[in-house]
Each structure stands twice: as C-alpha cells, then as structure tokens.
Amino acid sequence: MSDVVLRGIRKAYGEIQTIHGVDLDIRDGEFIVFVGPSGCGKSTLLRMIAGLEDITQGEMLIGGERVNDTPPAKRGVAMVFQSYALYPHMSVYDNMAFGLKLAGVGQNETRTAVERAAKILQIEHLLDRKPKALSGGQRQRVAIGRAIVRKPNVFLFDEPLSNLDAALRVQMRIEITKLHRELATTMIYVTHDQVEAMTLADRIVVLQAGKVEQVGAPLELYHHPANLFVAGFIGSPKMNFVDARISAVEQRGITVQLSDGSSVTAAVESAGASVGAKVTLGIRPEHFCFDTEDATNRISGCVMAVEQLGEATYLYLEVQGAADMLVVRADAAHPARRGETVQLRLPAERCYLFNETGLAYQRRAAVELSK
Amino acid sequence: MADLAYHQTPAARIGRFGIYAVLALFALYYLAPLYVMVVTSLKSLEEVRNGNLLALPAAPSLEAWSTAWSSACTGVECSGIQGYFWNSIKMLVPAVALSTLIGAVNGYVLAMWRFKGSDLFFTLLMIGCFLPFQVVILPMAQMLGFLGLENGTARLVLVHTIYGLAFTTMFFRNFYVTIPDELVKAARIDGAGFLRIFFRIMLPISLPTIAVCVIWQTTQIWNDFLFGVVFSAGETQPMTVALNNLVNTSTGVKHYNVEMAAAIIAALPTLCVYAFGGKYFIRGLTAGAVKG
Amino acid sequence: MSPSPSGAQLTLHEGSPSMPSLQTASASRFGRLVDVVLPKIVVAPTMVASLVCFYGFVLWTAWLSLTESRILPKYEIVGLVQYQELFSNERWWAAMKNLGVFGGLFIFFSLAVGLLLAVFLDQKIRREGALRTIYLYPMALSFIVTGTAWKWMLNPGLGLEKLMHDFGFSDFTFDWIVNPDMAIYTVVIAGVWQSSGFVMALFLAGLRGIDDAIIKAAQVDGANLPTIYRRIVIPSLRPVFFSAFMILAHIAIKSFDLVMALTNAGPGLATDLPSIFMYQHGFNRGQLGLGAASAMIMLATAAAIVVPFLYSELRSQRRG
Numbered sequence: 001m002s003d004v005v006l007r008g009i010r011k012a013y014g015e016i017q018t019i020h021g022v023d024l025d026i027r028d029g030e031f032i033v034f035v036g037p038s039g040c041g042k043s044t045l046l047r048m049i050a051g052l053e054d055i056t057q058g059e060m061l062i063g064g065e066r067v068n069d070t071p072p073a074k075r076g077v078a079m080v081f082q083s084y085a086l087y088p089h090m091s092v093y094d095n096m097a098f099g100l101k102l103a104g105v106g107q108n109e110t111r112t113a114v115e116r117a118a119k120i121l122q123i124e125h126l127l128d129r130k131p132k133a134l135s136g137g138q139r140q141r142v143a144i145g146r147a148i149v150r151k152p153n154v155f156l157f158d159e160p161l162s163n164l165d166a167a168l169r170v171q172m173r174i175e176i177t178k179l180h181r182e183l184a185t186t187m188i189y190v191t192h193d194q195v196e197a198m199t200l201a202d203r204i205v206v207l208q209a210g211k212v213e214q215v216g217a218p219l220e221l222y223h224h225p226a227n228l229f230v231a232g233f234i235g236s237p238k239m240n241f242v243d244a245r246i247s248a249v250e251q252r253g254i255t256v257q258l259s260d261g262s263s264v265t266a267a268v269e270s271a272g273a274s275v276g277a278k279v280t281l282g283i284r285p286e287h288f289c290f291d292t293e294d295a296t297n298r299i300s301g302c303v304m305a306v307e308q309l310g311e312a313t314y315l316y317l318e319v320q321g322a323a324d325m326l327v328v329r330a331d332a333a334h335p336a337r338r339g340e341t342v343q344l345r346l347p348a349e350r351c352y353l354f355n356e357t358g359l360a361y362q363r364r365a366a367v368e369l370s371k
Numbered sequence: 372m373a374d375l376a377y378h379q380t381p382a383a384r385i386g387r388f389g390i391y392a393v394l395a396l397f398a399l400y401y402l403a404p405l406y407v408m409v410v411t412s413l414k415s416l417e418e419v420r421n422g423n424l425l426a427l428p429a430a431p432s433l434e435a436w437s438t439a440w441s442s443a444c445t446g447v448e449c450s451g452i453q454g455y456f457w458n459s460i461k462m463l464v465p466a467v468a469l470s471t472l473i474g475a476v477n478g479y480v481l482a483m484w485r486f487k488g489s490d491l492f493f494t495l496l497m498i499g500c501f502l503p504f505q506v507v508i509l510p511m512a513q514m515l516g517f518l519g520l521e522n523g524t525a526r527l528v529l530v531h532t533i534y535g536l537a538f539t540t541m542f543f544r545n546f547y548v549t550i551p552d553e554l555v556k557a558a559r560i561d562g563a564g565f566l567r568i569f570f571r572i573m574l575p576i577s578l579p580t581i582a583v584c585v586i587w588q589t590t591q592i593w594n595d596f597l598f599g600v601v602f603s604a605g606e607t608q609p610m611t612v613a614l615n616n617l618v619n620t621s622t623g624v625k626h627y628n629v630e631m632a633a634a635i636i637a638a639l640p641t642l643c644v645y646a647f648g649g650k651y652f653i654r655g656l657t658a659g660a661v662k663g
Numbered sequence: 664m665s666p667s668p669s670g671a672q673l674t675l676h677e678g679s680p681s682m683p684s685l686q687t688a689s690a691s692r693f694g695r696l697v698d699v700v701l702p703k704i705v706v707a708p709t710m711v712a713s714l715v716c717f718y719g720f721v722l723w724t725a726w727l728s729l730t731e732s733r734i735l736p737k738y739e740i741v742g743l744v745q746y747q748e749l750f751s752n753e754r755w756w757a758a759m760k761n762l763g764v765f766g767g768l769f770i771f772f773s774l775a776v777g778l779l780l781a782v783f784l785d786q787k788i789r790r791e792g793a794l795r796t797i798y799l800y801p802m803a804l805s806f807i808v809t810g811t812a813w814k815w816m817l818n819p820g821l822g823l824e825k826l827m828h829d830f831g832f833s834d835f836t837f838d839w840i841v842n843p844d845m846a847i848y849t850v851v852i853a854g855v856w857q858s859s860g861f862v863m864a865l866f867l868a869g870l871r872g873i874d875d876a877i878i879k880a881a882q883v884d885g886a887n888l889p890t891i892y893r894r895i896v897i898p899s900l901r902p903v904f905f906s907a908f909m910i911l912a913h914i915a916i917k918s919f920d921l922v923m924a925l926t927n928a929g930p931g932l933a934t935d936l937p938s939i940f941m942y943q944h945g946f947n948r949g950q951l952g953l954g955a956a957s958a959m960i961m962l963a964t965a966a967a968i969v970v971p972f973l974y975s976e977l978r979s980q981r982r983g
Contacts, residue, residue: 073562085557089575099561390783404812423829484702499717501969503917505941506962510723565701594805596920611807634811645803
C-alpha cells in the first residue's frame with residue numbers, strides 16, 4: 001500500500017500545456033476521485049500516475065519513491081480502463097494471469113492469485129471463456145480482476161463504468177466501494193459523473209482546464225465550494241446563479257440587491273466584502289422554501305415549465321432581471337401551474353455568495369456538515 | 372437494402388424473370404473462358420483444329436498438360452513450364468512473408484506508437500500506392516545493377532517486398548486503428564514492452580488481417596508480369612513471363628491445347644487461393660479500393 | 664463480486680506472489696528509451712525504402728528524361744529534348760489515342776456492368792453467393808492468363824467465328840483481333856471481363872451499406888422501385904463510383920500485361936499503349952531517355968486523375 005504524491009506536475013504537448021502544475025497528497029488507502037468536464041485533464045493526470053504519459057515537469061512519488069522515470073509495470077499500479085481493454089484472443093484466466101507471467105511469477109502462484117481474485121469477483125465459472133462471450137458487466141469484473149491479481153499498491157480506474165447501463169452502473173458502484181473496503185488499497189478513480197464522485201470518494205479532486213479547482217470530501221464540496229465552478233459542478237440539478245450587488249455588510253451576513261430590486265441576505269463571512277461590489281448569489285434547487293411567514297429574503301418568479309418526476313416536482317421560474325431561469329425543487333404535490341407567479345424564500349444559511357472573480361465567501365453555517 | 376417488397380403482379384414476375392435471365396447470361400460470359408480453357412486443354416491438337424470451341428473432348432487426355440509442364444517450348448528452351456512455376460513459388464513465399472511481417476510492424480507503429488512525422492510518413496506511403504510502376508522501373512534496374520544482385524528470383528523478392536509495403540502497411544494500420552489503444556496501455560501496465568505487445572497481443576488478434584494481406588500479396592505477386600519481365604531473365608523468370616513466351620514466341624505449329632493447359636497451371640494457385648480464401652480476397656480488394 | 668464470501672478476503676501484501684519491486688532508475692530509463700526508439704527503428708527501413716524507391720526513383724526517372732541517355736544512362740541535363748522527340752513521335756500519339764479509347768470504354772463498361780450486376784444481385788436473388796463467386800473469380804487471374812484465354816477464344820480460324828459457322832451462321836465474321844481497326848476493342852472485352860466483377864463487389868458493398876430506413880421512408884412517400892434506385896440509391900453510391908473510377912483508371916494507365924498476352928501490341932502497332940512504348944524504348948531499344956520521358960508523362964496522366972481524389976480524401980479524413 002502506498003501514498004501518492006504529486007508535486008508541481010505539468011504536462012505539455014509541444015507548445016500546448018494541458019496540465020498546469022498539480023500538487024496533491026493522496027494518503028495511503030484513500031479513495032480519491034478525479035472529476036471534471038471532458039478535456040479537463042483528469043485522464044491525462046491518471047495516465048501520468050500510471051506511467052503511460054511522460055511527466056513534462058514536476059515530481060511524482062509513489063510510496064515515497066520518485067517514479068517519474070519508472071515504467072508502468074514497475075510502479076506497483078494496476079489500471080481498469082473504460083473499454084475494459086481485455087485481450088480478445090486470451091481466455092479470462094490468461095487475461096488475468098498475463099501480467100504475472102510477464103513478471104516471471106511461477107505457475108502455481110499465478111493460479112492461486114487468479115483463483116482468489118476470481119472468487120472475490122465471483123467470476124470463477126468464467127475463467128475459460130473468451131472476452132467476447134461475456135456481458136458488459138462480466139467484462140468489467142474481469143478487468144477489475146486483472147487489476148486485483150497484480151496486487152497493486154495503487155488501483156487506477158479510468159471511467160470504468162461509462163460503458164455500462166444505468167442499473168448495472170449503480171450495482172458496480174456499490175461493489176467497487178465494497179472492494180475498497182476489503183482491500184483497503186489506495187484507489188484513484190476518474191469520472192465525469194459527479195454522482196459517482198460523490199458516492200465513491202473519500203476525497204474528490206475537481207479539475208478544470210488542467211488545474212485543480214478544489215480538493216475535499218464530497219459534502220465539503222457540496223456545502224463549501226471554493227468557487228463558482230465547483231459550486232456549479234457538484235450537485236444536480238446544478239446550483240442557480242443570480243447576478244447581484246452588495247447593499248449591506250453586517251454581522252449576520254452580506255445583504256445583496258438583485259436586479260428586480262429584491263434584497264437577499266446570505267449568511268457568509270464578510271471578509272473582503274464592500275458595499276456596491278458585483279457578486280453572484282447561488283442557491284441550490286433543493287434549498288428554496290415556500291413558507292410565507294418571514295417577509296425577508298423573498299423573490300418571486302413566473303412559472304415557465306413544470307416537470308413532475310413523481311418523487312419531486314421541478315419548477316422553472318423566470319425572475320425579472322435574471323439571465324437564466326431558476327430551477328426549483330418542490331414537493332411532488334406542489335400545485336403550481338404554468339403561468340402562475342410564485343413567491344419563494346431563500347433561507348440565509350442556504351445561500352452561497354461569490355465575488356466578482358468567482359471565489360466563494362466563506363459560509364458561516366456549518367449546517368449538517370457531519371461526516 | 373434487402374427489404375424491398377415485391378408485389379407478385381404478372382409484370383413484377385416478368386421483371387423478376389428478366390433479372391434472373393440477365394444474371395445467368397453474365398454468369399455464362401464469366402464462365403465461358405474458363406470452360407473453353409479446360410475443354411481445350413483436354414483435347415488433342417487434331418480435335419482442337421477440327422472440332423469447335425465448346426465441344427466436350429471426345430477422348431479427354433492429360434497429354435497437353437504433361438507437355439506444358441515438362442516439354443513445351445518457352446522461347447529457346449523446351450523443358451516446359453515446371454521450372455518457371457517453381458521460380459514463382461520461390462519468389463512468392465519469401466516476398467509475401469517479408470512484406471506481410473514488415474507491413475504488420477509498420478501498421479502497429481503507425482497506429483499505436485505514433486511519433487512526430489508518422490502521419491506524414493503514412494500519407495507518403497499511401498501516395499506510393501498510386502504510382503504507375505513504369506516510373507520506377509528504370510532506376511530500379513540501375514540500382515539492382517549497382518547492388519550487384521544478379522539472381523532474378525532474389526531481385527524479384529526484393530522488388531515485390533518494397534512495392535508491396537504500401538498496401539500491407541495500409542491493411543494493418545487500418546485494422547489497428549480500430550483497436551482501442553487502451554489495449555496497449557493495459558499491456559504496458561502488465562509489463563509488456565514494444566515487441567512483446569506486438570507478438571503476444573497484436574499479431575494474435577490480427578489473424579483475419581494477416582489472411583487478407585497474405586492473399587492480396589499472393590495474387591499480386593503471382594500475377595505480376597511487368598517486374599518479372601524487367602528484372603529477371605532466362606532461367607529465373609517467373610511463371611507469367613514463361614506463359615507469355617510460350618504463347619507468343621513459339622514458332623511453327625501452334626499447340627493451343629498446350630497453351631491452355633499452361634494457362635490453367637499458371638492460374639491454379641491464385642484460383643485455389645480464391646476458392647479457399649474468397650472472403651478475405653474480397654475484403655482485401657474492397658479495403659484496397661477504399662484507399663487505393 | 665456481490666456478497667463476498669468470507670475467507671476470500673484479499674490479503675494484499677502478505678505472501679507471494681507480488682510484483683517485482685521498483686527498479687533502479689537507470690535500468691528503467693533504458694527500458695523506456697527502448698520503447699521510444701524501437702518504433703522508429705522498425706519503421707526506418709520502410710521509410711528509407713519508400714523515400715528512395717518511390718520518391719527518389721521518380722526524381723531519378725525525371726532526371727533521366729532530361730538527358731540524352733540511350734543504352735547507358737548519362738547524367739548531363741540537356742533540357743526537354745526527349746519530350747520534344749516524344750511529342751513528335753507518331754507511335755507515341757497512336758499509343759496515347761489507344762489508351763484514350765481503351766481507357767474510356769474499359770472504365771465505362773466496367774462501371775455499367777458492375778452497377779447492373781450489383782443492383783440485380785441486390786434483389787434477394789437465390790444463389791447470390793454462387794453468382795458472386797462466378798462474377799469475381801477473373802479478378803484472381805493474371806492478365807497474362809486472361810489474355811491467353813481470350814486470344815484463343817477470339818482466334819478467327821478456330822474460335823468464336825468457327826463456332827458460329829459450325830452452328831450454321833456461315834456469314835458470321837468476328838476477326839477483330841486481327842483487324843487493326845478493331846483490335847483495341849478486343850482488349851476492352853477482355854479487360855471488362857476481368858475487372859467488372861470487382862466493380863460489382865464494390866457497388867454491392869456500397870448498396871448493402873445504405874441505411875434501410877431511407878428506403879423505407881421513400882416507400883412510405885410512395886416512390887416505386889425504379890424511382891428509389893434512380894433518385895436515392897444510385898446517387899448515394901457516389902463515393903463508390905468515385906473510387907471505382909480511380910482504380911479502373913489506374914489499371915488502364917498501367918495496363919501492360921493484358922495487351923502483351925492478347926495482341927502483343929499488334930496487329931502492327933494497332934493496340935500499342937504508353938506502357939508498352941515505355942517498356943520497349945526503355946529496355947529493348949536502348950532509348951533510356953525517351954523511355955523515361957514517356958514514363959513521366961504516364962505519371963502525369965495518373966496524377967491528373969488521382970490527385971483531386973487524394974486531395975478530397977485527405978480533407979475528409981482531417982474533418983473526420
């Protein structure tokens with residue numbers, strides 16, 4: 001088992017830099033998820049850890065040893081690929097044994113290791129089959145089995161569930177979590193799916209354009225996003241953003257004025273805030289309130305569309321002066337109709353506030369930040 | 372495209388009959404020369420002269436075949452075509468093996484281990500597919516002279532290998548680009564290097580492409596005439612050149628039955644390849660057509 | 664890997680086997696270097712061979728065409744003398760004219776026959792596989808064999824003509840192969856025989872690649888079968904036409920063996936082609952320079968046809 005340390009890692013293809021200096025400390029036994037939109041460099045970073053891509057600049061340590069120039073097979077890593085990358089002409093057994101054979105491991109030991117991995121993954125009955133005779137889920141298990149057999153210090157997963165259907169994806173997600181519990185090995189997992197990131201990770205690394213935007217536990221990112229990008233990326237449907245101006249800086253928080261004239265107070269630390277500054281107010285669809293006893297922090301909007309999903313109803317509101325429609329999650333039984341105007345309350349402790357450069361004001365309420 | 376409904380009206384039935392008639396007629400057009408060759412080769416010269424083209428031989432005999440094989444005159448020599456047949460085999464086997472193997476390695480590099488300039492290289496190679504060989508044979512003859520390579524078979528092996536590489540490389544490259552490069556990455560993590568990945572992973576999964584390539588090269592090289600007539604002489608000439616000599620330079624009485632027997636012998640290897648590997652033959656033709 | 668049976672718990676780093684430990688940096692650096700350099704080393708021979716034997720030799724031929732080389736090559740450039748001689752050579756123009764006639768008819772009939780057979784074969788024909796096999800087998804033959812076979816079939820004394828006489832058509836004459844005005848058409852007959860099946864295979868592959876939904880949509884719109892073919896199917900085969908045309912043009916330009924076997928460029932020089940002109944001047948008549956010049960003109964002819972195709976092909980590749 002090993003920790004993985006990245007120090008100022010950069011990657012350039014000729015003139016074009018794709019990774020702009022990443023520093024990261026991955027603890028031994030940790031489940032880390034790299035998440036970000038396509039092209040953010042998450043896969044490149046993973047391949048650099050695997051040794052499949054050269055490191056242009058910076059230092060990479062696995063288990064305390066510098067591995068910049070160590071070939072993939074000697075890094076003590078194993079990788080599971082999106083396309084599974086099973087060798088099509090080899091049986092499941094040979095697929096899993098190939099790495100050990102190349103490493104000169106004896107036949108008996110190889111057999112023991114393969115059978116043990118097959119038992120864990122419950123694919124013992126498939127060992128003689130060729131990959132083309134397997135279903136997608138079975139192939140995925142074989143790919144994971146091939147990784148387990150290598151007894152790696154670090155598991156690398158490159159979008160391993162993207163080719164599976166939705167139901168199977170959920171099942172495999174749970175099984176990967178369980179595998180991590182059983183093996184207690186460091187795992188690094190790349191995905192573009194924030195649900196996978198939230199459910200699997202001990203810590204999430206949010207990447208954008210080759211830079212780390214934020215590193216943190218899933219709920220930390222949900223409740224305390226460092227900036228607009230992370231706030232918009234984590235959570236589904238995504239957070240609503242409304243342009244505003246600071247009208248008052250007080251003890252209880254910062255009050256902003258929206259373009260329709262209404263006033264909203266957000267319970268955030270006021271450090272660095274000054275009256276008149278342009279800011280962005282953020283609120284998640286699930287955090288709107290429909291109660292009417294409190295007269296402050298209210299906005300109203302016209303319902304443009306209603307989506308009834310059964311377990312909830314989503315309202316799409318047009319708010320005067322706002323560029324985008326607000327998405328509001330309401331109870332399934334909410335009676336709103338298209339064309340109606342509804343009143344909403346934005347609880348101060350639920351509001352997010354970002355300055356003009358997109359950085360978040362520290363939220364005061366550490367509500368339900370329990371881990 | 373196959374699901375067009377036919378309403379069985381009388382007109383449609385007539386149309387359907389017409390389609391079959393046309394198809395059958397063309398089948399006769401394509402089969403006729405083969406039929407004529409076979410029956411002629413089984414007749415005596417007497418019967419060839421007096422009978423007609425389509426008549427079955429009255430007393431089928433393989434005499435013309437044995438004459439063609441061992442005693443027909445190809446120019447000055449009169450020892451049949453057997454020597455030339457073996458010349459073609461001796462040229463064919465190494466040339467096909469070399470060009471296929473080198474093409475496979477090239478395709479592997481061009482698809483999986485790209486480097487700066489590798490795409491340009493591939494483009495240059497592809498353009499090479501379009502060159503009429505007439506534009507390279509004069510310098511090639513000069514160069515073979517400089518190299519001091521005297522043996523006709525060796526010369527032809529070299530020339531066929533070089534000018535086959537564009538196609539063989541294309542076959543393998545176009546197959547390997549369809550393989551996800553994650554397969555190579557997985558093998559690298561398993562500890563395999565450049566050569567091991569090639570021999571243990573890529574070659575075993577490219578058996579169909581190897582078949583396409585071998586069949587393509589076999590027909591190309593066996594059927595070649597231009598290189599054979601330019602780069603080899605006398606004893607070392609390949610089958611096609613010998614057949615042409617037999618047909619065009621024999622003086623005196625024309626032995627049509629012997630000519631046909633020789634032509635069939637010259638056609639047999641590639642016909643067998645077509646019969647047993649037709650699927651791959653067609654795949655090679657169409658793959659070649661898409662790019663070249 | 665759902666409910667994991669207890670006892671199958673992986674104990675990762677106890678006991679064997681384990682992956683070999685990290686190696687020293689220098690040894691692994693060497694391993695990486697091998698994987699960087701080796702790919703270039705293995706393609707190097709092909710790269711050199713293709714640069715020299717394709718492009719180098721074209722330049723070499725171009726150079727020879729600018730010299731006064733006869734039996735032996737000379738390398739002093741004297742200008743366009745050989746081209747002047749070539750363009751004032753009647754035999755060359757006759758050969759070019761023959762190429763035009765042969766190439767035009769060969770391409771046209773191969774395309775027409777190939778398309779006809781492909782469309783007919785695509786009508787859920789019984790024994791389609793057998794018919795396809797029959798149509799395509801000539802492509803596996805050498806042009807020398809094809810030439811030999813047709814030479815015998817077209818032999819006026821003993822071939823088709825005699826056959827028809829035997830059938831009672833005593834006035835039937837078919838002496839094209841010995842008739843200087845008609846001999847070039849026998850080359851077309853044999854060429855189409857050999858190549859049209861191949862064109863059929865290309866078109867058939869194209870037809871099978873057309874999306875069924877488009878045909879269904881046209882049927883729903885009320886189009887009948889011939890209209891569907893004329894307006895929808897055949898236009899969508901445009902790329903196939905294009906590549907079939909390219910290949911046939913290429914075959915026509917370098918066509919050499921078929922004529923050598925069928926007519927030996929005769930009667931007289933009635934079926935002479937640029938490729939034969941080039942071969943005879945370059946290798947038999949000791950006119951290296953003139954042969955080289957004719958080869959260059961052949962290359963230019965091929966390029967005039969191929970370059971636009973290649974250009975569009977590369978552009979669509981880049982877009983894709």
